[in-house]
Amino acid sequence: MNEKNKKVAIKFLEKWKAFVTKRKEILNKHRQECLNTFFDKVAKKKMDAKQSNDFVNKTKMLARDYSTYQQRYQVQKHIIALQKAKLEEQNRLIEELKYNRIIEASRQSVDAMKDEIRKTYFDIDRQLKPKIKCLTNELKLQQIEEPSLVLHCLKVPRFLQRMEKRAREREEKHAIIRERRRQMEEERVRLKQQAELAKAEMDKEEKIKRMEELREKRRKEKIENIRRKQYAARLRSLIVMADLHYERTLKTKYIRQLKILLQIKRDNNEKAKIHYAFQLKKNVFLHWMWYTEDMWCERNYIAEEFDRKKKLSQALKQFKLNVQGYILKKQVADDYYDLFVTQMVFRKFKEAISIVKKEQDLKFQKAIKYYNSNLLFKIFTCWRTLPALNALKREQEARKARWREKVLQVVPDYVPPED
Template sequence: NPVKSKVNVRMVKPEDVGLIEKMKEKTCLHDGNVTKGKKLTTETISKIFKEPFENRFLAQQKIIQNQMAVIEKQRKTILELKAEHWATKSKLNLKLAENEMVKAHAAFGKKPAPTIKTIERNTALKEMASQREKEIKSKTDLLMERWMERQEYCKQLYESTKMRKRRIEEEKEKEKIEQQEKEKKEKEEQKRLNILNKKKEQQLAKEKERIALSEKLLTAELNKMATNHYNNVLIKKVFKAFKKISSDVHSTADYCTKMYERKLMGKALVAWILETKKSALIKNQVADKYYCTKLMKQCWNSWLGLHREYKMKVQVSEDMYCLKLQERMFRRWAEFAAERYLENCCKTELAERLHRRQLLRRSFACWRDLPRVMFVQREKEQRRRAWRQAVQELIPDFSPVFAEQLEV
């Protein structure tokens, strides 16, 4: 560490005041930046609500993530701008200090000593003045060396902090790139699994179609065989009946009665079949209606439950959003007040330093002007004594009153 000089150089670092820690913790902007952030959030929210509704909680999470990303960007820009501002301020302060030191050094070297017309200077006074000038020059050289060492130390510290910030940013970028690569790999794996599942489903559908086709062909062949067998059996029965009718003429009456009875039975059977079909159809319709009404009731009840749950979730999310917004606003106000307090403290400290420096300069100027004043007083006293001697030579009884006697 460089040796601290007695000269107060006007240079303030953000590390001394503790502003860098506050800036790192800071997550807010001034009014203009806040309005920009609000515009960005409203645009993102409108884009999200234009998309088809999937899940309220996921949509809110997306909105929060977008807002956090915007806030993070704004915080980084604020930190960069503040660092640039403090760097420029420190450079300006250094230049001002250099100019002041140069002026002081020039003033120490070029200040003319008070000239005396009547009395010559003593050699002792000259030697004392030369020794004093040498001491002042040596002190100013020492101060300049210490000040240069301090400046070099400040530059090294600024460069080290800059390198540390750059390293942290590079590590963050690497982590982001790794996260993106992981997400890409997961998405590709998911796509591959989806494609495999689709292929399996297509194969299963084709297999089902093939089985259904084979079943249809089999049933068609069986139906053909049944119709052929039925036709053959019918032909045989008809031929046997015809043989009986032709051979046995006497049994025609019985046959007619039997045929009539069979016809009546067939009509009754047909009527009964029609009636059963109608009743079954009506029963099926009633059952379908009952099933539809029951299904509608169940759907309505489930929809009502989901709607109530959705309303509750919406209310909870709105309450949480309002609460978080109030917390964030209060936190930003507190940070803004703390920053203002620190700025005021810094300004008061700078004003006190400037006041002390001005007092030192004035006192030093008065102290440096003291020998000249004393010399003028001594010259006045010498003239007064010369006049008194001249008057006493002319008037011996003359006794003047001196300032020393008056003071006594």
């Protein structure tokens, strides 16, 4: 019985702890919201006061700020011009690299063409070699000294004229590229000199400006430190007031609940003591009764054996019925006691559970609405794209049929695999 009471006490103690923890979390959340609202109001008032002070300061510093912003605008404009010059220099370098690559590619193509002409010259018929004697001087074919090349060609072939024309065009392009490169180099030197002069002038102005900004920054830092100290002192006083208010609220709300639980525990202890005394008396009486019956049976065993057995069986049956009735009544009393304690403990959970249930219902309704709307949107989208998908499928089938016809033309006994 003690173990059962201990298990019941542990069970309801855990439930009480969970209830108190949840209640504490709710109160902490409410307290945090109140503090956040309070701090927001304080910050808003501080911001209003700061804005009023800033407006007064702006009216005083308007003329000086105009000159400062004008100078800053000039500096930014000069920096933008320098960045633009750097960007143009980078573009010029990129173009120069592109021209160098073009020149290298043209030189490689000319060398390849010369090699191809040499190879063609050595591979042609010996009777045609006198007609292209003019190529030997251009290609520098000094190793060929045949007597058949002594003849002079009467007319230069057209493909040689075209080759000479292309060579002249390439030479003109190379001259243009060299001239452009020289101009770009002169422009780069001129921009570099301008940038150095502008940088020297800007360094002088920047030094004067930096000294003025440093003085203004020190003055503002002093004012901001004074304001920060005042705000920290006021915030500490407000935190102390909030802690005192929280302690008073905690005492008024939770000490009352603890007193009620202690009173319930005292009542349960009194009931347990009464039940223990009753059970002890019952057990003593039963042991005494069994002892007297045993003595009586031993004393009258020979004379009243049959009668004793009959009466004893009847007495045992009646006793079992009484014990069974007592056990049923005791179980009913225990169940009623458990129901009473459970109802009293879980009554406090009812409100929280109802609130959570309402929130879950609202979320469930919103989820259903979102799911239905999303499903309708997807169905409508699929319905809109259905003609395009059907057309694509028909086009794929037609393409497969054309390919199968081509395959059957090449391989008549080909059987296409099943999809």
